Amino acid sequence: MDNAATALWNSLLHQLSNVSSTFSTTFLRFSTTLVVMGFALYYLYKFLFVGKSNMQPDLPPLLVKPWPIVGSLPEMLRNKPTFRWIHKLMEDANAEIACIRFGNVHVIPVFSSEIAREFLKTQDVVFASRPNIISSHIATKGYLGTVTTPMGDQYKKMRKVTVNEILSPVRHRWLQDKRDKEADNLVRYVYNLCMSAGGLVDVRVTTQHYCGNVIKQMFFSTRYFGKGKENGGPGFEEEEHLNAVLTLLGQIFAFCVSDYIPMLRGLDLDGHEKIVKEALRAVEKYHDPIIDERIQQWKNGEKSDPEDLLDVLISLKDGKGNPILTVDEIKTEILELVIATVDNPSNAMEWALAEMLNHPEIFKKATEEIDRVVGKERLVEESDFPNLNYVKACIREAFRLHPIAPFNVPHVSLEDxxxxxxFIPKGSHVLLSRPALGRNPKVWEEPLKFKPERHLKQDGVSLTLTDADLRFFSFSIGLRGCKGIHLGSTIVFMLFARLLQCFSWSIPPGNGPTIDLTEEEDSMYMAKPLVAVAKPRLPAHVYPVHLA
Known part of the structure; x- marks a missing residue:
């Protein structure tokens, strides 16, 4: 037994030795293969990705060396207002495009028309989104509108409604009587100031409320939320509403820290969110009761035919007869259009009038054109606009030299x-500088001088207020361009033409020989609101003296 067991044991050891040798050889070969494959994959990765990354273009020049995690937010907080700090950095660096990192967001300021066209024309589709900003998120109830909504199904839905149902040429013609009513009230109000206040007119207040009145007529069929004043001017309710609208405008895209570090939202470290919420409540105090009551009227059958744009939005139905828009979508869409209407036309009018008071020869040319085209026995009408090129050139020049905002509404890149x-990374915020584009000495001769003639190089061509080459920025272009260009142009044309036609304007006594054109530090408004003396220049019977 012992010999047999020994023989068996020896045989087993021999076989195990062979297996071990085979396993060792196989393991060695397998390990060697893994190492070789590892090296091969490593160099393949370097060739395809690391090498490619090395060949990738650099970011635009960094204006400030970023800190880890927070980027250049500490510098942003130390240098208010942020837009002037960014412009100073760009000017010091003599840069046409640059980069600042706030948190993990690459903010790309652009000072060149040529580069701006590459963003908004050549690669328009890539930069067709909007940033996720706390103020616009709050104001639009979670992006239920059009202007500030990031690219997606909600934006496409609301854009279709805006273009086809609110701002279409058919609707524009349909609402002309409401616009005419407010143009007449503008003249009546200023005429009454001439008769009762010595002609002293706060141009900013007058023009802002005119723009607000137009959009309120178009949506709510009303000029006043309260009683207003007997002379046609705004009452307390209009003043409160307008101030809240302008506050919302000033807070949207206002370089808030939590916009770049979202985890800080809710803490409201700089009070930004509180300001937006309070302003929104003030606006909704006037909008919501009208909208809610009107919706109920349509449900009860008290209304069946649209009289204004609110009715249009409520009455929109899908193929099954269901409302296309929710109540919150209706409220958000109206709020966005009210916000978008007030500031741009009124700001252009205030600056243009101030510049023309400092250049009487320009004033004379503009009024002579109106007298030649329209005469003095009737008021300017919308049908006259195509023939008033010099007047439009004055407005274009105001948009070029004195834009309402330092940057356009930010565009966000949808891909690298x-x-x-x-190299522009996905998610970058692109900011086109309105003043830098309009005052670029490479594009404009004497860029800081108010010269309407520079826009009149093509005889017989009716001017518009936009510039497709982005040499100045009035209304945005491209996929996310302003859909209300026609309406906005009509409002500012009428505002400007009526005030020039109906009144002569002069600098108040004691103000010095010229108007101070200094900009406000925290905005692009005039530092001192324009106050001027108006006197009637038409026969008395032309003025609308009764409240419409």
Whole structure:
């Protein structure tokens, strides 16, 4: 037994030795293969990705060396207002495109028309979204509107409604009588100031409320939320509403820290969210009761035919007869259009009138054109606009030299791309500088001088207020361009033409020989609101003296 067991044991050891040798050889070969494959994959990765990354264009020049995690937010907080700080950095660097990192967001300021066209024309589709900003998120009830909503199904839905149902040429013609009513009230109000207040007119207040009145007529069929004043001017309710609207305008895209570090939202470290919520409540105090009551009237059958744009929005139905818009979508869409209407036309009018008071020869040319085209026995009408090129040139020049905002509404890149030889990462915020584009000495001769003639180079061509080459910025272009260009242009044309036609304007006694054109530090408004003396220049019977 012992010999047999020994023989068996020896045989087993021999076989195990063979297996071990085979396993060792196989393991060695397998390990060697893994190592070789590892090296191969490593160099393949370097060739395809690391090498490619090395060949990738650089970001635009960094204006400030970013800190870890927070980027250049500490510098942003130390240098208010942020837009002037960014412009100073760009000017010091003599840069046409640059980069600042706030948190993990690459903010790309652009000072060149040529580069701006690459963003909004050549690669328009890539930069067709909007940033997720706390103020616009609050104001639009979670992006239920059009202007500030990021690219997606909700934006496409609301854009279709805006273009086809609110701002279409058919609707524009349908609402002309409401616009005419407010144009007449504008003249009546200023005429009454001439008769009762010595002609002293706060141009900013007058023009802002006119713009607000137009959009209120179009949506609510009303000029006043309260009683208003007997002379046609705004009452307390209009003043409160307008101040809240302008506050919302000033807070949207206001370089808030939590916009770049979202985890800080809710803490409201700089009071930004509180300001937006309070202003929104003030606006909704006037909008919501009208909207809610009107919706109920349509449900009860008290209304069946649209009289204004609110009725249009309520009456929109899908193929099954269900409302296309929710109540919150209706409220948000109206709020966005009210916000978008008030500031741009009124700001252009205030600056243009101030510049023309400092250049009487320009004033004379503009009024002579109106007298030649329209005469003095009737008021300017919308049908006259195509023939008033010099007047429109004055407005274009005001938009060029004195834009309402330092930057356009930010565009966000939907993917990595290259612009002007620079790498633009997905999610970057692109800011086109309105003053830098309009005052670029490479594009405009004497860029800081108010010269309407510079826009009159093509005889017989009716001017518009937009510039497709982005040499100045009045209304945005492209996929996310302003859908209300026609309406906005009509409002500012009428505002400007009526005030020039109906009144002569002069600098108040004691103000010095010229108007101070200094900009406000925290905005692009005139530092001192324009106050001027108005006197009637038409026969008395032309003025609408009764309240419409």
């Amino acid at each position: 791309t290259t612009v002007d030889g620079h």
